[in-house]
Amino acid sequence: MAGIYIHIPFCKQACHYCDFHFSTNMKKKDAMLSALKHELVLRKEEFAAQEVETIYFGGGTPSVLSAEEINELIHAVYDNYKVIATPEITIEANPDDLSSSKLKELSVSPVNRLSIGIQSFFDEDLTLMNRAHSAEQAVESLKEATQLFDNISIDLIYGIPNLDHERWQQNITKALEFNVAHISSYALTVEPKTALKKFIEKGIVPELDDDTAEEQFHILIDRLT
Numbered sequence: 001m002a003g004i005y006i007h008i009p010f011c012k013q014a015c016h017y018c019d020f021h022f023s024t025n026m027k028k029k030d031a032m033l034s035a036l037k038h039e040l041v042l043r044k045e046e047f048a049a050q051e052v053e054t055i056y057f058g059g060g061t062p063s064v065l066s067a068e069e070i071n072e073l074i075h076a077v078y079d080n081y082k083v084i085a086t087p088e089i090t091i092e093a094n095p096d097d098l099s100s101s102k103l104k105e106l107s108v109s110p111v112n113r114l115s116i117g118i119q120s121f122f123d124e125d126l127t128l129m130n131r132a133h134s135a136e137q138a139v140e141s142l143k144e145a146t147q148l149f150d151n152i153s154i155d156l157i158y159g160i161p162n163l164d165h166e167r168w169q170q171n172i173t174k175a176l177e178f179n180v181a182h183i184s185s186y187a188l189t190v191e192p193k194t195a196l197k198k199f200i201e202k203g204i205v206p207e208l209d210d211d212t213a214e215e216q217f218h219i220l221i222d223r224l225t
Contacts, residue, residue, distance in 0.1 A: 002047050014195070015130050017129055017195075054089070063091060118155055120135070120160065120171055125160050156185045156186075162206065165212075
């Protein structure tokens with residue numbers, strides 16, 4: 001069995017902690033999509049003897065693409081590879097991209113799993129990280145997504161400066177309210193040359209506390225087990 005990962009290197013804006021390779025300029029989006037389709041054709045012989053059971057759109061932010069563009073890439077996979085009857089097809093998405101119409105379009109597409117980058121249900125955390133969505137959008141996107149998709153994963157970040165244990169507990173509680181299939185949680189890290197690194201060096205943002213992050217990790221484990 002094989003899995004195909006399709007990388008979409010575009011974002012609306014740069015999160016302050018992110019050191020991934022991406023672009024906020026969409027001018028080359030069409031050229032990139034054409035190149036991805038071409039690569040799928042070029043590499044099909046590598047999988048000639050295997051069946052594809054998973055297709056995963058990561059990024060960047062794949063949800064900046066339209067449902068039509070996502071469908072075109074999925075069809076390119078089906079046209080060139082042996083895909084099992086019921087593959088898992090995941091798209092990473094940000095709440096601000098998941099309008100009611102977008103969710104409905106995705107729900108009638110081959111996509112059957114969403115990985116939603118919530119990160120926090122509090123505006124102060126989202127602002128500090130320069131996320132494009134608000135706490136309200138996080139909640140609304142999950143309310144609608146859970147009505148249309150059975151398989152949803154959400155991301156949460158702990159160890160954020162000024163994130164106390166009470167607010168972290170509230171984040172976990174809110175996530176559990178939606179009864180999603182999976183929760184992925186990560187400690188915030190400070191990477192070289194990121195905006196977060198510069199803000200900490202200038203004293204604009206307090207340094208991350210490893211002990212606090214460790215405690216919040218154990219809180220998470222206790223709540224999820």
